[in-house]
Amino acid sequence: MKRVRGAVALLRDGVLHGSRAIERVGKRYADRTYSVLEAVPVVAGPARVVRTVHQLASASTFSTIRGVTTVVAALADGALAVVEAMEEVPQTEETSAAPRDPTESSSSS
Numbered sequence: 001m002k003r004v005r006g007a008v009a010l011l012r013d014g015v016l017h018g019s020r021a022i023e024r025v026g027k028r029y030a031d032r033t034y035s036v037l038e039a040v041p042v043v044a045g046p047a048r049v050v051r052t053v054h055q056l057a058s059a060s061t062f063s064t065i066r067g068v069t070t071v072v073a074a075l076a077d078g079a080l081a082v083v084e085a086m087e088e089v090p091q092t093e094e095t096s097a098a099p100r101d102p103t104e105s106s107s108s109s
Contacts, residue, residue, distance in 0.1 A: 001084055005077065012073035016066055023062040030054060 030051070037047035 001080060001087075005080055008073055008076045008080070012069055015069040019062050019065050019069075023058065026058060027055070030058075 034047055034051040034054075038044045038051070040047075
């Protein structure tokens, strides 16, 4: 189970750090393009608007990716904890046998 937990943590961290790196690089390239466009007076105004919309959309997208990744990883950790807890329950005749008839009394008189 440790390996599965490790794999979940590795995937989570990979997506979180990878998305931040991709976001930074994408912003750097986009900023270059927008800076060139904003230097041209005819398109400077619209370029600023498009840059703002692009930055908001990009930030929102990457934030959503990180949020969903965090939630999915937490759910996976919770599910693994349940599985681990179930594995720790000792198997007795009562827990491993077929369900008992609820109409039967548990004490014999």
